[in-house]
Amino acid sequence: MxxxxxxxxxxxxxxxxxxxxxxxxxxxxxxxxxxxxxxxxxxxxxxxxxxxxxxxxxxxxxxxxxxxxxxxxxxxxxxxxxxxxxxxxxxxxxxxxxxxxxxxxxxxxxxxxxxxxxxxxxxxxxxxxxxxxxxxxxxxxxxxxxxxxxxxxTSGQPLWQRGFRKASVDAPLKENLAAGILKITGWQPGTPLVDPMCGSGTFLLEAVQMALDRAPGLDRGFAFEMLRNFEAMNWANIRQAAEARVKPAEPMDIRGYDIDDKAVRATRRNLQEAGFGNVVTVDQGDLLETQPLTDHGILVTNPPYGERIGEQDELAAFYPELGSALKKHWAGWNCFFFTADLRLPKLVGLKPSRKTPLFNGPLECRLFEIRMVAGSNRKV
The missing domain is CATH 3.30.2130.30 (VC0802-like)
Structure with a gap:
């Protein structure tokens, strides 16, 4: 031991x-x-x-x-x-x-x-x-x-490097943090999942791997393979058992949207490279206009933080519109926003049911859960 x-x-x-x-x-x-x-x-x-x-x-x-x-x-x-x-x-x-x-x-x-x-x-x-x-x-x-x-x-390259994300956009979320956020949301495979600001698709990629029971390290090597006490046969058996558990990739109710066409292309490429191109639907779309296709599910996203003063002002104008869009379109959904901008709930005008402190590197953030109760939506 x-x-x-x-x-x-x-x-x-x-x-x-x-x-x-x-x-x-x-x-x-x-x-x-x-x-x-x-x-x-x-x-x-x-x-x-x-x-x-x-x-x-x-x-x-x-x-x-x-x-x-x-x-x-x-x-x-x-x-x-x-x-x-x-x-x-x-x-x-x-x-x-x-x-x-x-x-x-x-x-x-x-x-x-x-x-x-x-x-x-x-x-x-x-x-x-x-x-x-x-x-x-x-x-x-x-x-x-x-x-x-x-x-x-024993790892070598950090474990959040799964070995297949090729295309990226600004400020991508690390894969292990995205996976942790999905765990906190309580999302289970089979439940509809939407990321309306999907960036390079990290939440979507992690969700698919969870749903397929696919070990995240199957496409990469590890530093323990370089050590003198490396048990090659033991490792081969462990890998083989993990590969045997992977379920076939079939279309799922996991969807990504982004207003930026470059992000949509990056996400589609990453899904394709990972072999999940036919599993997830990704389209160009504005969060304020996007509407879910089911009456319940999990919305999870990592909106921009607004690190510069001009961006802060833009976000202050955007958040009330986001609150209106959530009330109008997303009744019945559990909505999760991961951000370093602690003004979000107040400016959105919706009380979070849970605030989970998390760190994105050195940056202190919150995962805000906002439950959009079914039947309470109104025309805005």
């Missing part, structure tokens, strides 16, 4: 814990921005392959106290790195910290890199090459006020 730390967008920790329990994780414990868990390598492989919410899965190597940089060097140089990966693998060191008293994290990164290379030289007579952009192996250093934890990354 090994210990791991799964990183996720802040606000999704409890949902990630349930997901990790579902792939066999034990001793689960949440903290800000992630979940600690234990398991064998099958659990680690499944977490990387099947987690929709995690950003990466880190394998815990060692934890120890420190007061200065040399304490961290000594902790790192004692670890048997050549037992974990081959000297021919490229590597990098990534350092993050909370309340760390040391002056330079860059210097900590350098000392850990020196420690790993010194250990290789002593044990193997050679050292691995450093590659900062796309290494085979990443060592993660986490510093609290007085403790240093060293991890090996």
């Amino acid at each position: 090994s210990t791991y730390f799964a990183i996720c967008p802040r606000g999704l920790e409890e949902h990630l814990l349930e997901e990790l329990r579902g792939v066999g994780g034990e001793d689960l414990r949440t903290t800000h921005g992630g979940v600690f868990f234990t398991g064998d390598w099958s659990v680690c492989y499944r977490a990387n392959l099947e987690s929709r919410l995690a950003t990466r899965i880190l394998w815990h190597i060692v934890k120890g106290p420190y007061q200065k940089e040399e304490d961290i060097y000594r902790l790192a140089v004692r670890q048997l790195w050549p037992n974990h990966f081959d000297v021919t693998r490229t590597m990098r060191v990534v350092t993050t910290a909370i309340k760390c008293p040391l002056k330079s994290l860059d210097f900590v990164t350098l000392r850990v890199k020196d420690a790993v290379c010194d250990r290789f030289r002593e044990d193997r007579g050679d050292r691995p090459n450093i590659e900062t952009r796309n290494p085979d192996v990443s060592i993660h250093v986490f510093l609290s006020e007085n403790e240093c934890t060293l991890y090996l990354d």
Whole structure:
């Protein structure tokens, strides 16, 4: 049994814990921005392959106290790195910290890199090459006020990179955050789903994968394949089992609209590239004019935040029109708006039944749920 730390967008920790329990994780414990868990390598492989919410899965190597940089060097140089990966693998060191008293994290990164290379030289007579952009192996250093934890990354590229979104538009939502938002909405396959401002189609792509029970990591590789203890046959069986679960892609009541033709083309291309071109309907349309084709369902969207002053004014004018459109067309629907603009409910003129704090990177946001009760719509 090994210990791991799964990183996720802040606000999704409890949902990630349930997901990790579902792939066999034990001793689960949440903290800000992630979940600690234990398991064998099958659990680690499944977490990387099947987690929709995690950003990466880190394998815990060692934890120890420190007061200065040399304490961290000594902790790192004692670890048997050549037992974990081959000297021919490229590597990098990534350092993050909370309340760390040391002056330079860059210097900590350098000392850990020196420690790993010194250990290789002593044990193997050679050292691995450093590659900062796309290494085979990443060592993660986490510093609290007085403790240093060293991890090996088992994911490689962040897990929100599903391996198939080719076309993008401005400010796309990361896939794991979109998947988490869909979980919070309570959407279930078979329920009508509409994203009326679909951008490059992230909500739609995640919803289709959920509906098909398609593991999000089936189209990509992982860093654990580069480690010395990689269990190739075990991994092949896990992948095969995940592929066997995937349901056939058939048309679903999942729809996307966007006023921008470029976004519509990007979404259609992304769906086509992923093999879902015939599953989702995507059309050009203005949210204020769009009407649902059923009397109930889930509307979920990520409207513009208005980061510049002129945009703020445009949004202040747009929101009351949005409120009117929701009352006019969307009675019976549960509507979810993910935004950093906390003025939205007040200016829309509709009271949210739930406000869920979430972070889009460092940006604090809210997922507002507005229930449009059937029978209460009126002509506006």
